[in-house]
Amino acid sequence: MREWIKTAYIGLHYDLHLGAKDRNVGAGASFKEILREISKVKPDFIQYDCKGHPGYAGYSTKVGAPAPGLVRDALKVWKRVSKTLHIPLFVHYSGLMDRAAIAKHPEWAQVNASGKKAEFTICMNSGYLNKLLIPQLLEIIDLYDIDGFWMDGENWVWRPG
Numbered sequence: 001m002r003e004w005i006k007t008a009y010i011g012l013h014y015d016l017h018l019g020a021k022d023r024n025v026g027a028g029a030s031f032k033e034i035l036r037e038i039s040k041v042k043p044d045f046i047q048y049d050c051k052g053h054p055g056y057a058g059y060s061t062k063v064g065a066p067a068p069g070l071v072r073d074a075l076k077v078w079k080r081v082s083k084t085l086h087i088p089l090f091v092h093y094s095g096l097m098d099r100a101a102i103a104k105h106p107e108w109a110q111v112n113a114s115g116k117k118a119e120f121t122i123c124m125n126s127g128y129l130n131k132l133l134i135p136q137l138l139e140i141i142d143l144y145d146i147d148g149f150w151m152d153g154e155n156w157v158w159r160p161g
Helices: 002-006 031-041 074-085 099-104 128-144
Strands: 011-014 045-051 089-094 109-111 117-122 148-152
Touching: 011 089, 031 074, 045 074, 074 089, 074 128, 089 128, 099 117
Parallel strands: 011 045, 045 089, 089 148
Antiparallel strands: 109 117
């Protein structure tokens, strides 16, 4: 599987960053339509948004917070498309930005030098890594047999603790 990277030229990234107010999430995820459109582009890999900065997942997670408006598991459809086209599937995952996790666990929020808690930035020294991030990544691997993750935003939100 790793040999594909030597000749890879183009990938397709589908970015959502689902929020609490998004409705009918996944309703339009048609295998035929996605396959048709991806086939036109002929990418070397595809990437689907699995959990964006607001913290809501676009699949029925048992570990994290599924998008309140989730009606269909589009990630399952994208995995089927990737298998059909014999190309890798990666998922976008916002690791250190998670507004939903902080709403549920305020103690996971990053705290600045003035003692103010962040609204959506996670503290690396909190329970977040072992209680949500790692278990959710393992859940995604187990459920969808994905080929990799793109961890979004870590380089520009991380602060020394």
